[in-house]
Amino acid sequence: MEAEIDNLLQWAKKKGIEINGCTPKQLHGRGVGIVATRPLKANEVILRVPTDTLRSLANTPKDVVASLPGATVHAILSASLCLDRAADLDAWRAVFPSKADIHAVLPICWPSELRALLPHTATTLLARQSAKFNKDWAAVEAVYGGDLAKEDFLYAWLLVNTRSFYHTTRKTAKLPKEDHMVLQPVADLFNHSPTGWCAGAFNEDAFTITTQEAHEPGQELFIKYGSHANGGCGDNNGGLAYGYFELNTKFANIFGQLSRQDGGYFGHSCQNIRYDNGVLTAECGDGNGGTPTSSINLNEHICNVNGQLEAF
């Protein structure tokens, strides 16, 4: 894997992806992750991925998008990943987990006798995920069935599922949350930790990842993943607990549009903030002097996980 990582770093440099004080590394039990190569302080930008290197709906070949009207962005990005056989992608593809790795860890690929051992909550989520995949495959098979095998589409679909980020631009701010899904070479190598994570942020030009605390050389750097639409709320075990968090830390104002984002602090640039029947509404500055009214349905982003409110 060392040669593949060196190759990826050279490719990334050519693409304008800046990596500072850290490098991808094969880690026991976690595939590839990112580790510090020198002492890092808090607030250092360790990765900058220019917007034009993201794989998004906007830069998917127009013929692929046009051939799949009404398909989810997840389906379109996955089909495009399968159909794109350009050698330019080889450096990135070489560090993907293999099909065998994906099959080993993701229950959607497991035989039914193994799936039967899953706890109830996981079975519910898996049923939702399988339904979403089947719908996406039906849309793609109808157009590309002669060219794409279901197994290859599933592999690409699961890569998108486990490696995509949410990224909003002025153009996409008003689209549904799922339409903000993008793939980000190199950023997709950060593993997840629920604590001690680095912060991701984006603007029109780039996506950046910044340390929030000091790291020693060799220490792994993590980010904190959000959930996908096909994740959603888990089941609970009964009983009541008091769940609380500050909405301001979970939602952002993106060019006048309320959006789900950790550390978003929408309250800094929105006013007349109100809440009615699950919907948060406010007048939010759009950066052009306007303050359009924006609403977001909190039920789509907050759930009760075993008595604790969680945003996803």
Ligand SMILES: C[S@@+](CC[C@H](N)C(=O)[O-])C[C@H]1O[C@@H](n2cnc3c(N)ncnc32)[C@H](O)[C@@H]1O
């Ligand atoms: C965005 S990728 C991260 C890079 C990945 N490790 C790789 O080799 O390409 C997400 C996948 O990494 C793995 N992963 C992420 N965080 C992890 C952790 N804390 N421990 C173990 N595996 C993790 C899971 O398989 C997850 O689906």
